Amino acid sequence: MPTRPLRSAEETADTASSTDHSTLVFSPPPAVRLLSDILPDDPLLMMGAGPVPIPDVVAHANSVVINHLGTTMSTIISQVKQMAGYVFQTRSEWVLGVAGPGSAAMEMAICNLVSADSKVLCVVNGFFSARMAEMSRRLGADVITYEVEGNQAASAEAVERAIAQHHPDVLTIVQGETSNTVFNRELPAIARAAKKHGCLVVVDAVCTLSTMPLQMDDWQIDAVITGGQKGLSSIPGVSLIAFSNAAWERINQRKTPNTHWVLDAKLAENFWHKGSYHYTAPVSGVLALHEALRLVCAETLPVRFARHSRSSFALQNGIEAMGLRLFAPPSSRLNSVVGIVVPDGLSNTEICAHISNRYRVEISGSFGLPIVRIGQMGEQCRVHNLFRTLHALGSTMRDLGAKVDMPASMSTLEYSLQTNPAI
Numbered sequence: 001m002p003t004r005p006l007r008s009a010e011e012t013a014d015t016a017s018s019t020d021h022s023t024l025v026f027s028p029p030p031a032v033r034l035l036s037d038i039l040p041d042d043p044l045l046m047m048g049a050g051p052v053p054i055p056d057v058v059a060h061a062n063s064v065v066i067n068h069l070g071t072t073m074s075t076i077i078s079q080v081k082q083m084a085g086y087v088f089q090t091r092s093e094w095v096l097g098v099a100g101p102g103s104a105a106m107e108m109a110i111c112n113l114v115s116a117d118s119k120v121l122c123v124v125n126g127f128f129s130a131r132m133a134e135m136s137r138r139l140g141a142d143v144i145t146y147e148v149e150g151n152q153a154a155s156a157e158a159v160e161r162a163i164a165q166h167h168p169d170v171l172t173i174v175q176g177e178t179s180n181t182v183f184n185r186e187l188p189a190i191a192r193a194a195k196k197h198g199c200l201v202v203v204d205a206v207c208t209l210s211t212m213p214l215q216m217d218d219w220q221i222d223a224v225i226t227g228g229q230k231g232l233s234s235i236p237g238v239s240l241i242a243f244s245n246a247a248w249e250r251i252n253q254r255k256t257p258n259t260h261w262v263l264d265a266k267l268a269e270n271f272w273h274k275g276s277y278h279y280t281a282p283v284s285g286v287l288a289l290h291e292a293l294r295l296v297c298a299e300t301l302p303v304r305f306a307r308h309s310r311s312s313f314a315l316q317n318g319i320e321a322m323g324l325r326l327f328a329p330p331s332s333r334l335n336s337v338v339g340i341v342v343p344d345g346l347s348n349t350e351i352c353a354h355i356s357n358r359y360r361v362e363i364s365g366s367f368g369l370p371i372v373r374i375g376q377m378g379e380q381c382r383v384h385n386l387f388r389t390l391h392a393l394g395s396t397m398r399d400l401g402a403k404v405d406m407p408a409s410m411s412t413l414e415y416s417l418q419t420n421p422a423i
């Protein structure tokens with residue numbers, strides 16, 4: 001029952017002129033195509049450098065919206081942190097999510113641990129590791145880059161010399177450099193060397209986490225970042241970060257406030273540890289991430305790593321048997337993303353367009369390098385995806401006029417899988 005008399009229509013019109021839109025002139029809405037007309041009927045197989053295919057349970061979770069605060073969300077957040085702790089192999093409680101791409105997690109690591117009075121040593125292998133240097137520079141830090149040339153992995157000895165020379169507060173390094181498919185296999189020794197000199201270690205594991213070992217605690221890493229859409233086979237847009245206790249202490253002792261409000265770890269702690277508000281979490285994406293992490297835990301890390309290396313080696317063998325060349329030398333070759341030298345006379349743009357249009361398989365070019373890249377992250381490492389992708393790659397090369405040996409390639413893939421059975 002209303003406690004006051006209802007207002008008449010005239011009174012309403014008088015007092016609420018803001019709801020009378022009859023005098024406003026609107027530009028017309030745009031005429032657009034239906035989403036179903038834009039998206040391919042036959043979904044493309046996502047075999048590039050990310051995003052990667054997602055399992056049905058992840059897709060389903062991504063369609064659910066719940067309250068971003070309250071007991072249901074708290075239970076989910078608590079499980080996401082526990083499972084992420086397993087994937088990072090850390091007992092640190094300072095695991096947090098972030099709304100945004102892998103680069104948002106990267107910026108969260110950098111802007112919380114680096115300020116204008118910091119000295120940062122950035123090991124740069126390529127495009128993504130250079131991004132951490134750029135973010136540090138933008139904070140006004142004194143940034144020294146250690147550039148690794150020629151598709152080599154960073155040498156622990158050389159990095160330790162640079163640390164001893166410059167005494168940085170923070171070292172940044174990528175585990176797998178997606179852009180040129182280089183694997184920094186000496187990461188454990190590099191992290192150990194940095195700790196010996198009292199330097200915090202930030203590791204970009206966006207393309208590698210859950211595809212190969214990364215022992216955050218044992219290797220004494222202070223911040224690990226990852227995205228959703230690569231190794232974890234979740235959606236893009238929700239990422240994870242873990243800080244060590246030493247890193248968290250450094251954050252607590254900051255003398256200047258973080259200039260990035262959204263990425264401030266102490267504010268993020270409100271949501272990720274105290275069940276209260278920082279910003280509205282990307283609820284559906286967090287649910288998707290929960291499911292992706294649950295699948296990693298169910299598979300277990302050792303079994304998942306074996307699946308990834310078996311799949312990637314078989315693919316690499318099949319590519320070489322075709323007559324194509326892999327970009328990175330075996331000593332620094334990344335398994336999570338495989339780089340293939342573009343044959344003479346072809347371009348990576350035409351290869352990527354043809355394999356997508358004709359064979360419905362998406363692969364990636366690269367940032368200025370004459371290579372194409374095939375991802376081996378999460379759901380990409382399934383036997384049926386390997387056969388379809390290798391066949392599509394070989395057929396594309398043949399269609400475009402490159403000489404390839406398809407029968408040798410396909411039988412080598414099969415042989416490689418058979419001689420290296422799944423565990």
Ligand SMILES: *Cc1c(COP(=O)(O)O)cnc(C)c1O
Nearest residue numbers: 101102103128176178206207227
């Ligand atoms: C993909 C990737 C990034 C960037 O991730 P976004 O989600 O695109 O921001 C950073 N580092 C590495 C190693 C990557 O593979």
